[in-house]
Amino acid sequence: MALEGAFDIDADRARTFVGEFGGRLYADLEAVLADPGVAIVANLTPVSQHYAVTKATLLAGKYVYSEKPLAPVLEQATELVELAKERGLLLSSAPSTVFSQAAQTLFKAVGDGLIGTPRLAHGNLDMGALAFMPYSEWRSRRGVPWPYWDEVPNGCVMEHAGYQLGWLVAMFGPVVRMAGHTALLLDDKWPELTKVAPDTSFGFLEFANGAVCRISTGWVAPVGMTLTIIGDQGTLSVRDVWQASSPVLRRRNVMESGKTNGYLAEAEQIPFAVPPVSHRYDDTHDLTAGAGIADMARAALAGGQPFLSADFSLHVLDVSLRLSEGWGVTEGA
Ligand SMILES: NC(=O)c1ccc[n+]([C@@H]2O[C@H](COP(=O)([O-])OP(=O)(O)OC[C@H]3O[C@@H](n4cnc5c(N)ncnc54)[C@H](O)[C@@H]3O)[C@@H](O)[C@H]2O)c1
Incomplete structure (x- = not known):
């Protein structure tokens, strides 16, 4: 596929894009949808446009x-998932950081039992106090401003919890019980x-495999993007889930003698289980952008579902919405 x-809708942006990456400049969405050469549409519009563009495309x-x-709401997302299933079409959603070297290595290490049975996870997606940063001056490499007017009203959970949730659901299965608290500080x-x-x-999450998680998401606390998994035989941690090549560190349980509460050996880096993805997004964060589309293309050619299937994406959205609403304890998320 190519x-x-x-x-x-801003033709200059599309012109710049095809100028750099090649391909046709389409006059409107109808022209894209009428092109028999198009198999997959990557919907990279703001959140407010996701439902309408995805529905028209399906x-x-x-x-x-x-x-x-x-x-943005579960009813719309559920309708899209049902529409895709009715028509036998693939539907998938970012974030695609589950394909990063760090994520794939962590998943394999947990799956291979390197820390025994995983019992607990601590995840953070705290990106620092946005309000005190010069966010209005942030520009992409092509000079496009960071759209804080979209992201801030969406809230920290809807924007960012999925980066941790995707990894956790991939490792532990769906969330079966949860509680959450949100604040606007x-x-x-x-x-x-x-x-x-x-x-x-x-958020406090319990997964299908019995593991539980404490997850913190926000843009008030200082930067922390860590994920630590605690198992019977040690811990595995990734310092920054927004950096595709963040090292995966294991600390084994060791028996200490004497009066000490230390029981973990020095950290050792686990060799990466996969090579880096071939195209990286050239920005402050390395979010493995593009890998989800590549995986969908693979699934389309091979038959079967992408790793980030419609059901997987819907579940991550469901949990995010519950966290965002700050619900109390809920069963069967
Ligand atoms: N900004 C980030 O760091 C970042 C990172 C990861 C994911 N995302 C996600 O990517 C999406 C877009 O965010 P962004 O930061 O690129 O926003 P952006 O505003 O920079 O880009 C969105 C583009 O979509 C175009 N657009 C708007 N409505 C359209 C429509 N109906 N049809 C066709 N084009 C349309 C706009 O003209 C604009 O060029 C959001 O869902 C966001 O959550 C953003």
């Missing part, structure tokens, strides 16, 4: 890889925005 082209009989989340720091959403979230 890149066929791009469409953006109705045109094409597969969709959507930026996260599938849709810096609501007075965004005078230019008419809507803001939770900037701090704590």
Whole structure:
């Protein structure tokens, strides 16, 4: 499969894109959907557009890889998943960091029993106090501003919890019980925005395999992107889940003599289980962008589902929405 082209309501952006990556410049979405050469549409629009663009694309009989989340509300996302299933179409959603070297190595290490039975996970997606950063000056390499006017009203959970949840669900299975608390602590720091959403979230998750997790997501606490898995025989940790090549470190349980509470050996790096993905997103974070689309193309050619299947993506969205709403204890998430 190859890149066929791009469409953006801002034609200059699509022009810049095809100028760099090649392909056709489409005049509108209808032109994309009418092109028999197009098998997969990557929906990279803002969250408010995800449902409409994905629905139109599925109705045109094409597969969709959507930026996260599938849709802003569960009803819309469920409708999209059902539509895809009815029509026999593949539907998948970012984040695709599950394909990173760090994630794949962690999954294999847990699966191979390197720390025995995994019992507990501590995950953080705290990106620092956004309100105190020069966010309005942030630009991509092509000079495009970071769209804080979209992201801040979506809230920290809807924007970022999926980065940890995807890894956890991939390792431990679906969430079966959960509780969450959210807060909006810096609501007075965004005078230019008419809507803001939770900037701090704590979740407590129990997974199908019995493991439990404490997850912190937000843009108030200082930067912390770690994931630590605690098992019967030691721990595995990744310092930064937003860096595809972040080392995976194991500390084995060792018996200490004497009066000490130390029981973990020095950290040892686990060799990466997979090579790096061939194209990396050239930014401050290495989010393995593109790997999800590549995996969907593989699934389309081979038959079967992508790793980030429609059901997987819907479950991650469901848990994110419950966390975002700050629900109390809920069963059968
Ligand atoms: N900014 C980030 O760091 C980042 C990282 C990962 C994922 N994402 C996700 O990617 C998506 C887009 O975010 P972004 O930061 O690239 O936003 P952006 O605003 O920079 O880009 C979105 C593009 O979509 C175009 N667009 C808007 N409506 C459209 C429509 N109906 N049809 C076609 N084009 C349309 C806009 O003109 C714009 O060029 C969001 O879902 C976001 O959650 C963003």
